[in-house]
Amino acid sequence: MANYGVALDLGTSGFRSHLVDLDQGGKILDTAVTVRHPLPGANIMDHLHFWMKNGSELGHKIFMDTVHNLISLYGEDKMKDIKKVAICGNPIQLSMFENIEVRDLAFAGKNKLKTLGVVAPDRSAHTSTAGKIGIPGLDVETEVIIPPAIRHEIGADALAMIMRSHMLEKDQTCMVTDYGTNAEMGLYHEGQLYSGSAAAGPAMEGQSIKYGVLASPGAISDVEIAEDGLWDNIVLDDRLNPVVMHKVDPITGRDVKVLDYKIKGITGTGTVSAVAMGLKSGAITLPHILNDEHRLKFAQGIYFTEEDVQEAGKAMGAIRAGHRTLMREVGISDEDVRVMYMAGASGTYVDPVKAQYCGMIPRVLDEVYQLGNTSLMMAHDLLKDSEMLDKMQSVANSISANHIMFAGNQIFEDMYVLELAYWTEGMPMESFNMMMEMQGYGVMPDIVPPKKVVRIVKSDIPDIGSGLHTMEQVGIMLEGRFDGCTGCKKCERGCPEKALTVLDGPTINVRSDLCLGTACQACELNCPEKVYQFAALKAKY
Numbered sequence: 001m002a003n004y005g006v007a008l009d010l011g012t013s014g015f016r017s018h019l020v021d022l023d024q025g026g027k028i029l030d031t032a033v034t035v036r037h038p039l040p041g042a043n044i045m046d047h048l049h050f051w052m053k054n055g056s057e058l059g060h061k062i063f064m065d066t067v068h069n070l071i072s073l074y075g076e077d078k079m080k081d082i083k084k085v086a087i088c089g090n091p092i093q094l095s096m097f098e099n100i101e102v103r104d105l106a107f108a109g110k111n112k113l114k115t116l117g118v119v120a121p122d123r124s125a126h127t128s129t130a131g132k133i134g135i136p137g138l139d140v141e142t143e144v145i146i147p148p149a150i151r152h153e154i155g156a157d158a159l160a161m162i163m164r165s166h167m168l169e170k171d172q173t174c175m176v177t178d179y180g181t182n183a184e185m186g187l188y189h190e191g192q193l194y195s196g197s198a199a200a201g202p203a204m205e206g207q208s209i210k211y212g213v214l215a216s217p218g219a220i221s222d223v224e225i226a227e228d229g230l231w232d233n234i235v236l237d238d239r240l241n242p243v244v245m246h247k248v249d250p251i252t253g254r255d256v257k258v259l260d261y262k263i264k265g266i267t268g269t270g271t272v273s274a275v276a277m278g279l280k281s282g283a284i285t286l287p288h289i290l291n292d293e294h295r296l297k298f299a300q301g302i303y304f305t306e307e308d309v310q311e312a313g314k315a316m317g318a319i320r321a322g323h324r325t326l327m328r329e330v331g332i333s334d335e336d337v338r339v340m341y342m343a344g345a346s347g348t349y350v351d352p353v354k355a356q357y358c359g360m361i362p363r364v365l366d367e368v369y370q371l372g373n374t375s376l377m378m379a380h381d382l383l384k385d386s387e388m389l390d391k392m393q394s395v396a397n398s399i400s401a402n403h404i405m406f407a408g409n410q411i412f413e414d415m416y417v418l419e420l421a422y423w424t425e426g427m428p429m430e431s432f433n434m435m436m437e438m439q440g441y442g443v444m445p446d447i448v449p450p451k452k453v454v455r456i457v458k459s460d461i462p463d464i465g466s467g468l469h470t471m472e473q474v475g476i477m478l479e480g481r482f483d484g485c486t487g488c489k490k491c492e493r494g495c496p497e498k499a500l501t502v503l504d505g506p507t508i509n510v511r512s513d514l515c516l517g518t519a520c521q522a523c524e525l526n527c528p529e530k531v532y533q534f535a536a537l538k539a540k541y
C-alpha cells in the first residue's frame with residue numbers, strides 16, 4: 001500500500017499542487033494546477049464579496065469541489081492512499097479552505113468588526129482532518145496540515161517567502177514581494193517586518209489582457225530585442241522551459257518562425273517584458289502604441305492593445321506605490337533597499353532588469369533573488385519534515401510585524417493617483433517626480449540595475465515530477481431561477497466573460513471560475529425585468 005501526500009498552494013489566481021511519495025522522503029511524483037481561481041471575481045476582494053454575499057456554504061463547496069477535482073487528476077485510485085494534505089496561502093484563502101471566519105480580514109475598522117460581532121479566529125499552526133474540513137473523496141482521517149499566519153493579515157504565504165529567502169538570517173534592509181493578483185509585499189528593516197498588499201489586479205498573472213494567459217505551455221513568457229531589431233518571442237514549452245520560438249517585428253507584425261509550436265497567449269512576465277521593451281524602444285509612448293492599429297504585435301497574430309498597456313501599467317503602478325509607501329512609512333528612502341526577493345510565477349520568470357524598468361522593484365539595487373512559488377515549496381516542506389509546522393510557528397512568533405493597510409492610507413493614495421496619471425494619461429516622468437516632491441515623497445532616483453541577479457530555481461515550480469496536469473474547467477456551475485424571467489437572454493449576451501447561459505425554464509447557469517463577480521454584475525444591470533439577482537445564485541446539482 002502506498003502512502004501519498006498532497007502539497008497544495010491556495011493562490012489568489014489559482015491552486016497548485018504536488019502529489020508526493022511519503023515513503024520516499026516526499027519525492028514529487030506529479031503536479032496539477034488550476035488555470036484560474038474557482039470563485040467568481042478577478043481578485044481577492046471580489047472573492048471575499050462573493051463569499052459574504054452568496055454565503056460561505058456555497059463558497060466552501062466551490063473550494064472543496066475544486067480541491068477534490070484537482071487531486072483526482074492524479075488518479076481516483078490514489079485518493080484512498082493519500083495520508084496527508086499540507087496547504088499554504090494567504091489568510092483569506094486558508095480561512096476559506098477551512099470555512100472559518102473571514103470577515104475580520106475583509107473590514108479594516110475595529111469598530112465595524114465590533115458592531116458586527118466578528119471575532120478573529122486563531123490562525124496558529126494546527127492540524128485538522130479531511131473529514132472535519134469536508135474534502136470529498138479523501139479518507140475522513142487524512143491529516144490536513146495548516147501553517148500559521150504571522151499576524152492577522154500577514155499569512156503563511158508571507159512566512160513561506162521569508163523562510164525560503166533566508167532573509168532573517170542576513171538581517172539586511174530588504175524587500176520581498178509575491179507578484180500575484182494581490183501583490184503581497186514585505187519590507188524588513190532593523191528587525192521589523194512591515195507588510196502590505198497591493199491589489200495589482202490580474203494583469204500580473206496574464207489576465208485582463210486581451211491575449212493574457214497563465215504561465216502554461218504555449219504562453220509567451222518573455223520578449224527580448226535581438227540584434228536585427230526583431231523581438232525574440234520566448235515561449236514556455238511542454239515542461240515550462242522558456243524557448244525562443246519566433247522573431248517578430250512588434251510594429252509591422254512580420255513574424256519569422258524559429259520553432260513549430262502553437263502559441264496561445266502572453267503571461268504576466270511576458271506582459272512586463274513587452275511593456276519594458278516597448279517603452280525602451282519607443283514603440284510605446286504612454287499612453288499610446290506607435291503604429292496605425294495601435295497594437296504591439298507578437299507571434300501568430302497575438303497582440304497588445306493600448307488598453308492592455310494601461311491595464312498592465314495600473315498593476316505596475318500599484319506595486320511601485322506599495323513599495324514606496326512601505327519605505328515612507330518606515331522612514332527610509334528609495335536608495336535604502338538594496339536587496340530584493342521576488343516570489344511567485346511572475347517573480348520567478350520575469351527579467352528583473354525589465355521589471356525594474358517598469359517600477360516593479362526598487363530603482364537602486366545591489367542584489368535580486370528570484371525564489372519561485374515559495375508557497376507550494378513550503379507546503380511540500382510541511383509534508384517532508386514533521387517538525388516544519390512547529391518551526392514555522394516559532395519563526396512566526398519571532399517576527400515583530402506591522403501590517404500597513406493600503407486602502408485608506410494617504411501616502412499610498414497620493415502615490416497611486418500619480419501612478420495612474422503616468423500610466424494611463426501619459427504624465428511625463430519629470431512632472432510625476434515634481435508632483436512627488438511637492439507632496440513630500442521625494443523624486444525617484446535614476447535606475448541603477450542590480451549587480452547580482454540570482455534565479456534560485458529554474459522555474460516557479462522547479463520539480464513537477466512525471467508531468468503537469470492542467471485543470472481548465474475550475475469551480476462549479478451556479479444556477480438561478482428568477483420569478484418574472486422571460487428568457488430574453490440579455491444577461492447572456494451582455495456577459496463579458498461568456499460565463500452565463502440561459503437554458504430552457506428559463507434557468508440561468510453561470511460558471512463560477514469564469515465569472516468576474518462583484519467587479520462586473522453586468523447580468524444584473526442588463527436584466528430588463530429587474531429580476532436577476534446575482535446573490536441568489538446557488539450550486540447546480
Ligand code: SF4
Pocket residue numbers: 494495496497498499500510514515516517518520521522523524
Ligand atoms: S455578466 Fe454576470 S455572470 Fe457574466 S461575468 Fe459579469 S457578473 Fe459574471
Ligand code: SF4
Pocket residue numbers: 482484485486487488489490491492502506508526527528529530531532
Ligand atoms: S436578462 Fe433577465 S429576463 Fe432576460 S433572461 Fe436574463 S434574467 Fe431573464
